[in-house]
Amino acid sequence: MSVSSAQPQDPVRSPRSERLLVLGSLLLVVAILSIVAFLLVRERANAELSATRAASNIVQLIDADVLRNVELYDLSLLGLIAASQREDLKNVSPAIRHLALFDRATAAPYKGDILLLDNKGDVIADSASVEPRNGNYADREYFQSHLSNRDPGMFISRPFRSRKPEHEWRISFSRRLSGAQGEFLGVAEAAMRLSYFDQLFNSLNIGRDSSVNLISSDGILLAQEPRPAEELVGKDFSNRPNFQRIVKEGNGSFTSVSSQYQDKRLYTFSKVGNLPLIVVVALSSDEVFASWKRTTVVVSVATLALCISLLWLTWLFCRELRLRHNAERELAQLAATDALTGLANRRTLDQALRHEWFRAQRSGQPLSVLMIDADHFKDFNDRYGHQAGDQALRTLASVISAHVRRPADLAARYGGEEFSVILAETDSAGARQIAEYIRKAVEQLPFIEGADSPITVSIGISTWTTATDISLESVLFAADKALYQAKENGRNRVVSSA
Template identity: 70%
Template sequence: MSANRTHRSITGSTRRPELMLVLGSSLTVVSIIAIVTFLLIREHANAMQAATRGATNIVQLIDADVLRNVELYDLSLQGLIAAAQRDDLQQVSAQIRHLVLFDRASTARFKGDVLLLDKHGEVIADSSLIQPKPGNFSDRDYFQAHVTHRDTGMFISRPFKSRCDCADSDQWRISFSRRISSPTGEFLGVAAASMRLAYFDELFSSLNIGTDSTLNVLDKDGILLAQKPMLTDDSIGKSFGSRPNVIRILHEGSGSFVSVSSMDHQDRLYTFSRVGNLPLTVSVALSMDELFASWKRTAYVISGATGVLCIGLMWLTLQLCRELRLRRHAEQELAEQAAIDALTGVANRRTLDQALNREWSRAQRSGKPLSVLMIDADHFKSFNDRHGHQGGDDALRVLARVISENIRRPSDLAARYGGEEFSVVLAETDTFGALQIAENIRAAVEQLPPFEGDESPITVSIGLSTSTGQPGESLENLMYAADKALYQAKHRGRNRVVSAQE
C-alpha cells in the first residue's frame, strides 16, 4: 500500500515535458501552415491583380486603336457629305468630282467601298469607280436607321458580306454611315464607308493573351464583330446578347469579373471596356486555369515542401517524446529505487524522514494529532540464525506486507526504519486510533503461520507515540518517545503494544 502511494507521488510530481513539446510542435506546424496559406492566398490575389491590369492594358490598347480608326472613317464620311453638298461640283468633270468626294477616304485602313446613296438607297457615287455601278442599299440596317431617326449620328452596322463579285466578297465587313440632311432636316441620303473585319484579326494577332483565352468585340446589341481565336466558324454576326456574361458586360460598360463561360464552361476573368462613345465593347476573357497555372505549380511545390517539413517536424517530435518518456520512466524507476526499500518494497529511511518532516509541519499548522509506530520483530537474531539470511529476508518481506495491509488511508506511510525495525506514520490520528491500528498489525503478524522448522509464529513488539500539539513538542521527542515505548514493550515480554502516553 505504502509502496503504491510512494509510486503515485513520484509519478504525480513528475513533469510531462513531452506534452509541452507536442503542444509546441503542433502550434509551430499550425503557424507554418497558416503563414504558408496566407502567402499563397496573397500571391493568388497578386496574380489576379496582375492579370486584371494586363487585361485592362490590352483592352485600352484595342480601344485606342479602334477609336483612332473609326475617327478616320468618320472624317471620311463628314468630308464626303460636305463635298456632296457643294453646288459647284455639278459643273466639274467626273474625275475631279470623284477626287473631291473621296479624297479623305484613301487613308482609312482596311477600307472597303465608300458609297454615297440618295434618299431611295440608290448609289450616287462609289469610291472604287468613277462611274458607279447601279445598286440599291435601302434594305441595309444603317439606311433604315437613318431614314427612321434624324439624330442617329454615325451609325455602325451589323456585320455583312459584300454583294459584289469581287475577290474579297466573302469577307465580313461592317459599315460606318452618316445621314445627309437638307437645311430643313429633310432626309436626302446616306454616306456609308465599309471596313473589312480583317482589321481586327491583324490587331489581335499582335497581342499575346495565351492559348486558351479570347478577345471579343461586340456591338451594343451583343452581336459579335470579331473574336480571337474563333471558337466557332459561324460566330461573326451572331447575337450573344442573351448570354448572362454579355448582358452584364453591356450593362456595366467597363470593369472586370470572374464567371463561367457559357460557350466552353470554363472559369474566365472577363475584363471589358466601351470604345469611347461608340456602340462597341471590347472584352478579354482570360482562362483562369491558364492564368493561375504558374501559381498552381508554385503552390504545389510550396505545399509539398511545407507538408514534408511539418511531417518531419512532427516525426522528430514524436521520436523525441519517445526518448523523453523512456528517460522519464528511467528517472521514475531511479526515484522509486531511491524512495523504496529494495528488500521489503515499503518506503525507505530517507522517504520516512521526508514524510515525518512534512506531516509534522502540517500537524503544527493544523493543530491535529500525529502518531508514529515503531515496530520491531521479536527474537529476530535467533530467527535469522535458524533460517539463514534468506529466511530472514523472507520474514521481513512478510512483515512489510502485513503492516502495509493494515494501514488504509493514502496519507499513512509504512517504512523500513532499519534492520528488522519498521515505522508507521499516521497523520491526523490520535492515541486511541493509533492503538487500534497497532493492535491490528500485532494480531495479524501473530496469526501468520509459523515458518518451517518453528513451532510458534513470528511476533512483533510495537511502541507508539502521539503528538498532541502542546508547546515545546518536537519531532525528535516524538520519535524518542515511540522508540522508548518500543523498548518498554520488549521489556514487558514482547508481542505487545505500548503507548508512550500510558
C-alpha cells in the same frame, strides 16, 4: 501515504515540459502554415493583378487602333458629304468629281467600298468606279436608321454579309445627308471587312484558351479571336449576365464563368472612345494562375514536408523526455523504497514524518507513530540463515502494509528487523487497535519452513496531541521507549507510551 506520494518531487521531471514542447511545436506549425497561406494568397492576387494589367494594355492597344481607323472612316464620310454638296463639282467631268468625292484613305486595307446613296437607296456615287454600280440598298439597316432618325451622327451597323460573290462579313459606318430644312437626301456609307479585326486580334498573344472580343453596345458580336467552332459573328449576347455587367460598369475587370466556354475567366473590358463599341479580353483563369498553381504545389509539398518533419522530431524528443521522465521516476521510486521489503525506506520515513508533523501542528489533529520490532530475529537469522531471515522480513512487511490502507498513513522499514508506521489523524486508542491487528496477524502467520515457533512482533506506540505538545523527536523517542518496554514485558505485545 504511498511511497510515491511521500517522496520528494523536485528531482522528478514534470511532464509539463513535454506538453509545452508539443504546444510550441503545434503553434510553430500553425504559424508556418499561416505565413505560407498568406504568401500564396498574396501571390495569387499579384498574378491576377499582373494578368489584369496585361489585359488592360491589350484592351487599350485595340481601342487605339480601332478608334483611329473608325476616325479615318468618319473623315472619309464627312469629306464625301461635304464634296457632294459643293455646287462647283456638279458640272465637272465624272472623273474629276470622283476624285473629289473619294479621298485616298478609302484605299486602305480591309476597307470596303464607299457609297453615296440617294433618298431612295440608289447608288449615285461609288468609290470602286467612276460609273456608279446599279444597286439599291434601301433595305439595309443603316439606310432605314437614317431614314427614320434625323441624328447627323455616325451610325455603326450590325454585321452583315456582302452582296459580292465572296459574301464576307462586313459592318457599315454611315452618316445622313440632310437638306437645308432637315429633309432626308440620302446616306454616305463606308463598309469595313471584319477580317480587319481578325488580323488585329490574331497578332496578339493572349493564350490558347483566352479570347479577344469586339461587341457593339447593344450586344452584337462583331469579332472574336480565336474563331469559335460555330459562327457567332452577328449573334446577340445582350441577355448574357456577363455582358450586362460589362455594359453597366463600362470599364474595368471581373472574374466570372463564361456562358460560351463554361469555364472561369478574367474579363477586362473598355468602351472604344465615344463609339458604341466595347473591347473585351477574356483570359482563362487556368492560364492566368497556371504558374501560381505550380508554385503552390511545390511550396505546399515543401511546407508539408517541413511541418511533418518538425512534428516527427517533436515526437522523438517527447519520447526521449518521456523515457527520461520514467527513468527518473523509477530512480526516485527506488531511492524512496527499501529494496528488500518494498516499503518506504528510512529517508522517506523521515520526510513523511516531518510533513505529517507540521500538518498536525496546523490542524490540531493527533498523530501516532508505531515502532515495530521482530522478536528474537537475530537468533532466528543465525539459526535458519539469511535467506529465511529475508523472507521473514518480507512477510512482516506484507502484513504491516496490509493494515496501513489510508492515503495519509505510511509503513516503512526503520532499519534491520525494525519497522515504523505513521498514522495521521489517529489518537492513541486508534493506533493501539491497528497495532493489535498487526501483532495478531503476524502471530497467526504459518511457521517458516524448518522453524519450530511462529514469528512475533513487539510494538511501541507514541501519540502527539495538542494536550501533550511534545516535539517530534520526543514522539519518536517515546515510541522507541514503548517498544523496548514491550520487549521487557515478554515480547509479542503492544505498549503505548505514558
